[in-house]
Amino acid sequence: MSTPLRLGIAGLGTVGMGVLKIIRRHGEMLAARAGRAIEISAVSARSRDKDRGISLSAYAWEDDPVALARREDVDVFVELMGGSDGPAKAATEAAIAAGKDVVTANKAMLAIHGQALAEAAEAKGHVIRFEAAVAGGIPVMKALTEGLAGNEITRVMGVMNGTCNYILTRMQGAGLSYDEVFEEARRLGYLEADPTLDVGGIDAAHKLALLASVAFGTRVAFDAVEIEGIERITIEDIHQAADMGFRIKLLGVAQMTARGLEQRMSPCLVPADSPLGQLEGGTNMVVLEGDSAGQIVLRGAGAGEGPTASAVMSDVIDIARHTRIPTFGQPARSLATAKPARAATPAPWYLRMQLEDKPGALARIAAVLGESGISINRMRQYGHEEPTAPVLIVTHKTTREALDHALPRLGDTGVLAGEPVAIRIEDV
């Protein structure tokens, strides 16, 4: 058996402590699988004295994660602090400069600085791995980068923010408003310190940008992700989408088209009986589509101590086993720069509007859609006691351009109360 692999862990929050527990609990099993012992040399965190329920006396302590990253007795720097910049980035850079491999759960750092960090690591012959950054315990980066490496990837999709999926499924299950469930999620501790990272779709967009890079061999382009959060989804949207056989999900989709790389993270309708439609609560799901493998669906816990630590350990064991895959599946310098394309793949859309109760009102709406080249697949007008009636329309496949042409003109008809709501229906 070879020499032990020695870790330096920076960040002892939920995930860091989870990693520490796995290594303490499963030493023998890990050594059998990795072919060598996996040890922790040193740790670092904001507070040394916090009661974590486990003694840290067996490990050297560093107040400064940069110092930890440079220690001679550390082979792999495990970055679990989070934050796109600041100490996480400084320590990762120090680890690379000192010739260490890096394992990180930091989607924000990689979505923004991944290209530079990967190039620096690869110039030194070292690797940065990030299984834990995307979809928690689901081994999705491994499935994509290695399992489907023989495939031209045609599309990647995913529900990758458990908090948003919890909010949306809880609204539907309990018939509660967005604001009510948002407050509930806050009380339960499900929200990031800055909740717009969750409900604004940013956290999930970081993950999508990382998946897209590996899927299409392109540089991470987080800035090019079209992001729309779930803040404007109402309980009426959810109920009425359900009436039409759909669920609303914060869905990320990346696909390469003739016009360039589409990346969007936005509320979408999916069929209620599809795997994505049936996804409840905080669970994550990622769908990978390859030209040979077809559609591969992966489902599991997207967050939490155990699942995220499991993903960190997968990367650590890979390094212990001498598996050395480039961060984005091929050398970072060989990644292409994708032309960003505004989401343009034609799709059916769901339109919801409040129609004034005037003769000919529906005809006006239908006329505007027809003039914009949008044809109606299904339409439903609800009975009503107010002076306006809810109307739902599912269109046939249409382009975003046609929709952008139609939406302001629908407003101009003078037969609508308020703005129409338009949500894309994703073909899953």
Add this chain to the structure above:
Amino acid sequence: MSTPLRLGIAGLGTVGMGVLKIIRRHGEMLAARAGRAIEISAVSARSRDKDRGISLSAYAWEDDPVALARREDVDVFVELMGGSDGPAKAATEAAIAAGKDVVTANKAMLAIHGQALAEAAEAKGHVIRFEAAVAGGIPVMKALTEGLAGNEITRVMGVMNGTCNYILTRMQGAGLSYDEVFEEARRLGYLEADPTLDVGGIDAAHKLALLASVAFGTRVAFDAVEIEGIERITIEDIHQAADMGFRIKLLGVAQMTARGLEQRMSPCLVPADSPLGQLEGGTNMVVLEGDSAGQIVLRGAGAGEGPTASAVMSDVIDIARHTRIPTFGQPARSLATAKPARAATPAPWYLRMQLEDKPGALARIAAVLGESGISINRMRQYGHEEPTAPVLIVTHKTTREALDHALPRLGDTGVLAGEPVAIRIEDV
């Protein structure tokens, strides 16, 4: 870029031709991902002259797969002939003896000879990889062996024979008998030459034994798998299970218990709204449960040219990237010999019987169950015009021993027509 990786492919059926097509279509992409070109040096198949739609003139031809396996210009022997013994085994042994790595889709060969083959390869410092042998295009061996390597695996389950799942879901969808759908599957070419490999559960049991070995660090023990096929499932079973909210699946389950390793491949009831219950047609699903990651569900095509070739290429690219994981996740000589345990984990059971229309008949049944320590969760008696009435019972969790005690005694009551049917309900 390093020297090319040179393959010798034995077997040019559906899968072999699929591999050949991927390498021809995606040469540049594969080289970018693998860090080196992947080339085919030589091929072998039963008939050289068969029209395969693609010229083989670029590759050396060998009539004898053993000669192919020994060629100096072959780095990786790709075994796609099938069959547990005969040419597949002889050529694999020759490849190992000649110091080649091996990639195979041959579940039967590995389920029976995997231990010896892996030991021989590892003694030479070479690897045998078999992603394509289990669940087709789903990268499940990689997810288990690498993605969940930090987990103690608690249970592995799967629907891994697409033909059986096609038959069962088609029976339900069309209301057809087993025999009718079996004939249909035969006409469509879905069945193996020896159909008992499919419907008898043997093919799926091979896969389960391979999964169990990696999951629990134990030697493959195919002989210890309790196997029951789907031949005795009637359309009444399917309809009446559906009435109670269940689907019938040919489900493989492996779990380590205090009594030893349970491995069973048998028809089970699963909730209709669970991911396994919703699995339609030829699709495969594997569920991996780890102590840290929780439940990971993987779903995709379990067979076919593209999916199976995709899995073969995953192994080939791993080897090109110098990833060298032992066949069963740890050195074959370090695998433990598991004590086989008869499936004993308590579970609820579904019982179906035809009750004679006699006063007190139901009381007799209930009394026998009570005397055997089996308590009834739900019971349903159907209206009837015949002299016997269908009765369905869902028990609370009970042991197999209790059930084995009860079943003959139910027959002895004299109030049943025919034998009672008992199907385990798996907690998924």
